[in-house]
Amino acid sequence: MIINHPILGPRDSQEFTYLGDAALIDRPDWQAEDAADQFHDYLYLRDNPAGEHRELWFHEQGDRSWLVVTRNTVTHEILNVELARDAARARGRSK
Amino acid sequence: MRYSGLKVIKEALTGHKGWRPTWRDPEPKKSYDVVIIGGGGHGLATAYYLAKNHGITNVAVIEKGWIGGGNVGRNTTIIRSNYLLDGNEPFYELSLKLWEGLEQDFNYNAMVSQRGILNLVHTDAQRDAARRRGNAMILNGSDAELLDTDGVRAMYPFLNFNDARFPIKGGLLHRRGGTVRHDAVAWGYARGADLRGVDIIQNCEVTGFKIENGKCLGVETTKGFIGANKVASCVAGSSSRVMEKAGMRLPIESHVLQAFVSEGLKPVLDGVITFGAGHFYCSQSDKGGLVFGGDLDMYNSYAQRGNLPVVEDVMEGGMALIPALGRVRMLRSWGGIMDMSMDGSPFIDKTHVDGLYFNGGWCYGGFKATPASGWCYAHLLATDTPHKVASAYRLDRFRRGCMIDEKGQGAQPNLH
Ligand SMILES: Cc1cc2nc3c(=O)[nH]c(=O)nc-3n(C[C@H](O)[C@H](O)[C@H](O)COP(=O)(O)OP(=O)(O)OC[C@H]3O[C@@H](n4cnc5c(N)ncnc54)[C@H](O)[C@@H]3O)c2cc1C
Numbered sequence: 033m034i035i036n037h038p039i040l041g042p043r044d045s046q047e048f049t050y051l052g053d054a055a056l057i058d059r060p061d062w063q064a065e066d067a068a069d070q071f072h073d074y075l076y077l078r079d080n081p082a083g084e085h086r087e088l089w090f091h092e093q094g095d096r097s098w099l100v101v102t103r104n105t106v107t108h109e110i111l112n113v114e115l116a117r118d119a120a121r122a123r124g125r126s127k
Numbered sequence: 128m129r130y131s132g133l134k135v136i137k138e139a140l141t142g143h144k145g146w147r148p149t150w151r152d153p154e155p156k157k158s159y160d161v162v163i164i165g166g167g168g169h170g171l172a173t174a175y176y177l178a179k180n181h182g183i184t185n186v187a188v189i190e191k192g193w194i195g196g197g198n199v200g201r202n203t204t205i206i207r208s209n210y211l212l213d214g215n216e217p218f219y220e221l222s223l224k225l226w227e228g229l230e231q232d233f234n235y236n237a238m239v240s241q242r243g244i245l246n247l248v249h250t251d252a253q254r255d256a257a258r259r260r261g262n263a264m265i266l267n268g269s270d271a272e273l274l275d276t277d278g279v280r281a282m283y284p285f286l287n288f289n290d291a292r293f294p295i296k297g298g299l300l301h302r303r304g305g306t307v308r309h310d311a312v313a314w315g316y317a318r319g320a321d322l323r324g325v326d327i328i329q330n331c332e333v334t335g336f337k338i339e340n341g342k343c344l345g346v347e348t349t350k351g352f353i354g355a356n357k358v359a360s361c362v363a364g365s366s367s368r369v370m371e372k373a374g375m376r377l378p379i380e381s382h383v384l385q386a387f388v389s390e391g392l393k394p395v396l397d398g399v400i401t402f403g404a405g406h407f408y409c410s411q412s413d414k415g416g417l418v419f420g421g422d423l424d425m426y427n428s429y430a431q432r433g434n435l436p437v438v439e440d441v442m443e444g445g446m447a448l449i450p451a452l453g454r455v456r457m458l459r460s461w462g463g464i465m466d467m468s469m470d471g472s473p474f475i476d477k478t479h480v481d482g483l484y485f486n487g488g489w490c491y492g493g494f495k496a497t498p499a500s501g502w503c504y505a506h507l508l509a510t511d512t513p514h515k516v517a518s519a520y521r522l523d524r525f526r527r528g529c530m531i532d533e534k535g536q537g538a539q540p541n542l543h
Contacts, residue, residue: 033434046436050426050541052380075538076378076469076525080367082429105381106429 035101036113040094047093053078054086054100057120082106088116129234149314150321155328158354159187161508162346164333164369165362166190168199168309168494169486171316171327172501173361173508175233178323180502181509186325187355188317189348191332195313198363199494201463203386203420205399205410206495207244207304208269211260214519214531215472216267221516222499223269223303229498235315237307238413243398244304245274245282247448249293253403257299264301272300283400287450293404306399306410312497336373336483343373343483359484359508364429364464366487373480377487378469378525380540382423383462384491385433387441390456391415400448407444416458419445423467423491425541433462465491471543472531475504475513475520484508485522490543 033045060070082105089099098116103109128134128147138145161177163170166188177183188194208223210216225232226239248254254273261271275297280288288295317327328350335347336358345354362369364381392415401408409419421441424433438460445452468474468488473496475486486504489496503517513521519531525538536542 044436045426052427052540072526073376077376078367078378078380079371079376080380080427082368082381085427087427103426105427108428108430108434 033108033110035089035099035110037091037094037099038113038115039097040091043091043094045089047091048089048099049092051088051090054088054116054119055079056088057100057116057123057125084111130236149318150327153326153328155187155189155326155331155348155350155353158345159326160185160355161357161359162186162353162355163188163359163361164346165197165360165365166194166313166317166327166329167197167361167363168312168316168497169363169489169500169504170361171313171320172497173359173486173504174320174325174327174501175316175323176501176505177508178320178325180505183509184324186320187353188320188325188327189331189333189346189353190327190329193329194317194327195310198463198465199313199497200310201386201461202309202491202494203408203410203418204306204309204412204494205244205304205408206239206307207301208495209244209246209260209264209271209299209301209304210533211263212531212533215533216263216269218499218503218516218520219495220267220269221502222496225498225502226307226495227303229315233315233319235311235318237311237315239305239307240413241303241305242410243300243302244401245279245298245300245398246401247279247286247298247403248296249404250296254297257297261299270301270303272302274298274300282398283396285395285449285451286400287448290447293447304399306412307494308413309494316501333369334372338373338480338483342481355482357482357484357508359486359504361486361504363487363489363493364466366466366485370478370485373478373483375478378522379466379488380427381429381464382426382467382541383428383430383433383464384420384423385437385441385460385462386418386420387438387460388412388458389417390458392417392455402444402448405440405444405447407441407448409445409449417452417455423541424462429464431462431464433460465489465493467540467543469525469538469540470530470532471534471536471540473500473520474522475500475507475517476522477507477511478522
């Protein structure tokens, strides 16, 4: 699979390490009343769809940036690639 | 119809006209005591032991394709009882004991072959870990022997002992481990269940559940609604997709694992070898092909095929260990989709929905578990209490902090 890195252009997916569902960007608030429940779901439960999946890839053997890759888990087709930093900021995260 | 040597001779002499279909092909009834979703090894074994051990025979196994077309027919057929942790080893030891008596029990030739499994070690630390694992196995009633380099050389002189990076320093030998003719396992259990009255319904997909007031009343299928007192999901790599229809999110990701088979060779490898430094394992099938595999493709996948980088990686591992492989042609490769759970261990449990049960998360080790999984799942379905060797396989173990992290990789399914 070729991942079209937003800054570096097309890269072999072999250069990357896979982390999993991009929902991991949305880390729960540790001070919430139900933080333990939220962290259980965050850490262990997954939607695991057959089809489009937004996921985190780390450019370990490259510029060490984190990407959010939208990929079809049935066809392995890559539909969209963005910097995880941009994706996180768009969701209101400042760091 | 019972199979026997005499029957085979008789049929040979009379033109093979007396063989009958191995199981019936019934239309679904309106309702059953138990509906099992998934006609893989685990689903069929569950039906078999429900009937045999608990006398519950008003049972249907519902399979969307044909039985044995899933992972039970796609795996590399290795069975073993060489786990380390308390939550696991007694379960896999029960399974191996059941394998040892399986063919006599269900009167079907599954070609259970205890040809021995050798896990190679390449460093002092790996040897220490192997020694510890071997002790845990022996304490749980399994068998283990630690070999030094000469011991390994005496068994398999053709291995690459002097690889500069990964010299072979010995191995942990588990003589009772081995291989089984995998599709015959599905067929044997199907026949045993069918003979006891279980309906095996193929080409029928479960598309939803009927759940009212927190109680599961049956399943929607492509052949209409089928009522059930108890519904037992057992769909291997499809667990997330099926249980989602009951409103559940699972601690599971789906991943593809590839397997490979070479052209047929004369007998060269009489046991199973695993390369502990990379990730490569190999055995020789009774037809002569070398059967081998390695790592997952590492990202979520529902494609029943893999991608080339892992093919290359597996071949490299193979060449590093068995240089003679370089002369061997590969015939086929294929992939199977597996549940990869958050700690690499399975689930056999009730769900929060009354009457709905879940069996899954077998990762890439579920074939060896087939008999014990069926045995324990049947026990749970019949008695509503977990079997004692499967009592750690609960769905809420993450919440309770009681993970069974055999590989020590934490909540990283692709690393298990
Ligand atoms: C390449 C590979 C190598 C492996 N090697 C080994 C090994 O050497 N040793 C080992 O112990 N394990 C191994 N495994 C793991 C093992 O094969 C699986 O964990 C185990 O077979 C899963 O259980 P099963 O046989 O019941 O699954 P399956 O045979 O996959 O059964 C599940 C069934 O459910 C059906 N199904 C799915 N959805 C629905 C639906 N909606 N309605 C009706 N039916 C449905 C499917 O069609 C399928 O037939 C390997 C796996 C792979 C992919």
